[in-house]
Amino acid sequence: MTAYLVKGVSVLGAAPTDLLIRDGVVAEVGADLTAPGATVVDAAGLVALPGLVDLHTHLREPGREDAETVESGSRAAALGGYTAVCAMANTSPVADTAGVVEQVWRLGREAGLVDVQPIGAVTVGLAGQHLAELGAMADSAARVRIFSDDGHCVADPRLMRRALEYVKAFDGIIAQHAEEPRLTEGAQMHEGEVSTRLGLTGWPAVAEEAIIARDVLLAEHVGSRLHVCHVSTAGSVEVLRQAKARGVRVTAEVTPHHLLLTDVRAETYDPVYKVNPPLRTDADVAALRAALTDGVIDIIATDHAPHAVEDKECEWAYARPGMLGLETALSIALDVLGPRWDLIAERMSRTPARIAGLDGHGVDPAPGAPANLTLVDPAARRTVDPAELASRSRNTPYAGMTLPGRIVATFLRGEPTVLDGKATK
Numbered sequence: 001m002t003a004y005l006v007k008g009v010s011v012l013g014a015a016p017t018d019l020l021i022r023d024g025v026v027a028e029v030g031a032d033l034t035a036p037g038a039t040v041v042d043a044a045g046l047v048a049l050p051g052l053v054d055l056h057t058h059l060r061e062p063g064r065e066d067a068e069t070v071e072s073g074s075r076a077a078a079l080g081g082y083t084a085v086c087a088m089a090n091t092s093p094v095a096d097t098a099g100v101v102e103q104v105w106r107l108g109r110e111a112g113l114v115d116v117q118p119i120g121a122v123t124v125g126l127a128g129q130h131l132a133e134l135g136a137m138a139d140s141a142a143r144v145r146i147f148s149d150d151g152h153c154v155a156d157p158r159l160m161r162r163a164l165e166y167v168k169a170f171d172g173i174i175a176q177h178a179e180e181p182r183l184t185e186g187a188q189m190h191e192g193e194v195s196t197r198l199g200l201t202g203w204p205a206v207a208e209e210a211i212i213a214r215d216v217l218l219a220e221h222v223g224s225r226l227h228v229c230h231v232s233t234a235g236s237v238e239v240l241r242q243a244k245a246r247g248v249r250v251t252a253e254v255t256p257h258h259l260l261l262t263d264v265r266a267e268t269y270d271p272v273y274k275v276n277p278p279l280r281t282d283a284d285v286a287a288l289r290a291a292l293t294d295g296v297i298d299i300i301a302t303d304h305a306p307h308a309v310e311d312k313e314c315e316w317a318y319a320r321p322g323m324l325g326l327e328t329a330l331s332i333a334l335d336v337l338g339p340r341w342d343l344i345a346e347r348m349s350r351t352p353a354r355i356a357g358l359d360g361h362g363v364d365p366a367p368g369a370p371a372n373l374t375l376v377d378p379a380a381r382r383t384v385d386p387a388e389l390a391s392r393s394r395n396t397p398y399a400g401m402t403l404p405g406r407i408v409a410t411f412l413r414g415e416p417t418v419l420d421g422k423a424t425k
């Protein structure tokens with residue numbers, strides 16, 4: 001196993017120091033370290049962060065390997081500074097059995113670029129009728145702890161209650177895609193002034209807020225852990241704020257795109273901007289940013305949702321919702337939060353690792369810590385070119401935009417998965 005001597009790096013914005021990475025851990029931290037035989041990484045001007053952890057990634061395997069595979073998505077993740085991703089269950093077949101979650105887990109190990117932690121479906125086939133085999137998935141080699149029907153809402157309150165109760169036995173968590181389906185039939189974009197003008201059917205904010213309000217009450221009633229996926233409205237933030245003040249065990253995520261983009265993008269009719277939940281308004285963006293800073297929203301999660309060209313480059317109404325996220329998330333976070341490294345580490349690494357229960361991730365680079373870390377060049381600016389992305393899909397909403405920050409290196413258990421901005425395998 002090669003050792004790596006990272007020279008002159010700023011750990012989370014502190015004064016430059018050296019890091020010696022050996023045997024999978026950060027062996028030493030200090031000035032002017034020497035290590036004969038170690039590969040030297042010149043990290044002058046770079047910032048070291050704990051490896052990023054994504055609680056919400058769509059890898060599309062099994063079933064839509066044309067859009068993404070575990071390997072291509074893992075490579076995109078590593079290039080984005082991630083060392084662990086949680087893979088959503090809306091594959092084909094659905095990850096609703098021990099067999100499928102173990103398959104995804106194994107594919108992740110084989111790719112070896114990030115730790116891939118499968119999420120299990122809450123209901124069989126995501127159909128919202130019968131609970132899936134949550135216990136068998138938890139007991140499997142994949143050790144599933146997060147369950148989600150993401151893409152669909154667990155709309156039946158009795159099923160939601162039972163799922164919340166069931167996962168308590170192994171400290172599991174239900175991650176809800178909060179969308180009251182009766183309020184979003186035929187919805188194409190955020191319901192508001194822009195949808196009225198464009199004549200597109202709206203997805204009202206209350207469809208999200210009503211489910212979050214119900215679910216925090218259910219989680220409170222049964223004393224279980226609830227996680228809310230891709231929070232997108234100011235009203236949802238207020239519901240979460242009140243629930244947290246009461247001590248409800250709820251956590252919440254926001255996506256990079258909901259922190260940056262608004263529903264006016266729909267005026268282009270370019271389906272690259274079609275996503276669930278939809279892009280909202282300036283006031284929502286402002287509330288989400290404030291909540292991310294004050295902690296009502298716990299984490300940034302990408303909701304990386306690759307789609308094949310034929311599913312995206314078509315008429316708006318027929319296009320699949322979803323956007324790429326893994327390779328641009330840190331840049332968007334830097335753009336939105338500025339170089340607040342401790343806050344970025346908290347929202348993109350430590351807290352998601354803790355929510356998912358991923359041991360060895362979300363730990364700051366310090367002597368003895370597992371060497372899961374990423375090196376960022378905060379001064380670099382890059383213009384997003386979809387053709388250069390490692391993802392098999394091209395549906396980034398940031399094409400042509402110039403964003404701050406570049407991932408220079410990522411280490412997974414002491415081995416580089418990215419060096420000089422390029423994947424090592």
Ligand SMILES: NC(=O)N[C@@H](CC(=O)O)C(=O)O
Pocket residue numbers: 058090150151152177274275276277303305306320321322323
């Ligand atoms: N976000 C999306 O618009 N799409 C996701 C599903 C989801 O996250 O709800 C997908 O799987 O494509």
Ligand SMILES: [Zn+2]
Pocket residue numbers: 150151152177229230276277
């Ligand atoms: Zn969703």
Ligand SMILES: [Zn+2]
Pocket residue numbers: 056058088150151303305
């Ligand atoms: Zn999703």
